[in-house]
Structure formats: C-alpha cells, structure tokens
Amino acid sequence: MGMPRRVYTYPSGMGWEPYNQLSTLGGVLLFFSVLIFVINVLVSLRRGMTAGDNPWDSGTLEWATTSPPKPYNFAFTPVVDSREPLWEHREVLPVMEGLSTAKREVLTTSPSEAEPISRQASPEPSIWPFLSAIATTIVLLGTIFSEWALVWGALPLGVVLTGWFWPTRPRAGGEAQ
C-alpha cells in the first residue's frame, strides 16, 4: 500500500481507477470550496459589515479582548468562575491587578482550582537563545566529522548557556549592576 508522492496517475488496469477518480473529484470539490472562500473574502473586504469584539456573543474568554486584539491581549488578568465567563458577566469583566508593568511576569495558579499562587518572572528579550542555537548547530554539524566535536563543542555551548542564565539581580556588594 501507499501512494508515492508526486504521481498524478497510474498505468491503466491496476484497479486504482475508481479511487483515483474519487480523489480527483475530491480535489475539484476542494477547489470550489476555496473559491467560495476567496470570493467571500473579497466581497467582505469591499462592503462587509464590521464585526464587533464578540460578534457571536460567545461565552469563552478569548472573546473578551478587542478585535483586533492588543499585542498584550489583556491589560489585567481576568477572573474566571464558570465555563462561560462572558455569559456570567455580560457587561463588566472581573479582573485582577498587581502583575508588574515594569518587568515580565506571569501568574501561576493551582492546577485545577486555578487559585493564584505566585508571580513567575519571565525572561526579557536577549540575544543568548539565538547564540545557543548557533552553538548547538555547530556541535551537531561537527559530530558528522568527528566525535570529539561533542566534547569541544560543549565548551562554547556552556559559555552561551551561562550567558543566557546570567543573573539580572544586583551584585552581592549591594550596589545595582
């Protein structure tokens, strides 16, 4: 079994004709459905109604944000107390404040009850993950040519990983770094 890739037809008499024909028919159907979609896009682009933030009156949280969404999605962390929070709170969404606006933080919660537990710091943008990816690539490519690449390649990898995890907290002396 198994159809090799990029074969558009088979020699006749192999018994594949009905299946191939069915598959071709499916292709044609797909073409028309995509065509309708494209027409819909073009028509809506010219004279469609503007959809609001929650055009379907959906009950789940992703519809609480604006359309199009802000890059940060939510300025505050919404409080969810049912399966359809937007149906419970149709006008005003209850939210929590207190996550830092000066640095990146995410709220961690208990797994099932989702009670807030702590504010977990997230890393700031940095060049180190990219350098780590390059160092990893060099190690792996190197192993094609010599098994010792694993040993010597680990050194630059260790250096960039250490750079990545370098502490942002103040120096031990007391003065900020």
Add this chain to the structure above:
Amino acid sequence: MKMRIVGDVSGLPDHEFGLKSIVWWGLLGFMAIESMGFVLAVGAYLYIRSINDSWPFPPDQPPMLLPGIITTILLLASEVLNRWTAHRARAYDERGVKLGVMGMIAAGVIIIVSRFFELPNLHTRWDVNAYGSVTWLLMFLHTLHIITDWADTGVLGGWLFTHKMEPTQYSEVYDNCGYWTFVVVSWLPIWALVYFAPRFM
C-alpha cells in the same frame, strides 16, 4: 469590554517550591525526557544482549567491580548532602545553602574523578563490538549527566556569592538538588546493568 478590578496579586510571592513551582514542573518534564533517553539505551542494551550468546563478547572481560562500587557509594553519600541542601533551601537558610552547594560542587569533583577510574576498567572499547558500544553508551549518557549537573551547580553556586541572594535563589537551589537526585537514582539501574549483566545475565 469594561473591566472591574476585584483583586490584587502584587502581594503574591515571586517563587514557590515543588508542586507549586512552574520551574519545578519544567524540571520534571526535562527529567521525563532524559529518562526516556535512559530507557531507550537500556532497551538497546537488553535487546543486543538477547540476540547474542555470550556477554561480553570474548575475549572481553566483565567490567571491574570495585570502581563501580566506589562511584555508587559516593553518589549515594552525596545524596545525603544533597537532600540536606534542599532542606536548607526550603528553610531560606543562606549559610546552609551556600555551604551545601559548595559541598555538592566538591562532591561532584570527587565523583567525576571516580567515574574516570571506571571508564578504563570497563575492559572493552566503545568501537570494538556491539557489547562495547552499548556499554559505553550507557556510561557516556550517565557521565554526561554528572558533568552537566556539576557544571551548572558550579555556575549557580558561583552566583550565590557574586550576586545578591534573593528568595528565588532558594527555589533554584531546591530544583538543582532535585536534578541531582535524578542523576543519583538513574545511576542505580545503569550500574546494575553495566556491572552485573555481563556476570549473571
């Protein structure tokens, strides 16, 4: 949509331990991946054993027992200090944590030295036959874990002195101890296999 502020999370801690810590869960996931690597290597070992009549392949001798026993004892002993360090981390004991981490770095050096007495006494080369290859695969995998955890304990330990200790550092040390436990525990089945399978299996 309008919003109404009903609570404030700014008073929550910026770190947690164990089940409540997201980093701890990340570590658990990492250990699951690493364990799968060990399981695959053990599976390869058992498979190659099952399709060969003699183990090790003549004229190889089984690995010398003593270096392996010494490493195992050292690893188990280091686990006592390791657990103590984790305990001190949970108690936010700065002096205890610094002491424990320094002790673990020293213990790591001793264990790595002991490991390098094991390798020449495996009595086989990694490139000589399937027995040699799979034996070295297991030893290499575990040695890699010892060295990487020792290196990151070293870096982490250095930063305890060069940078200010904040509450999150205790959680970091606690997680680092958790990983060392994994290194110790994962050694036991590998030790059993590498040293005793060629004798009794």
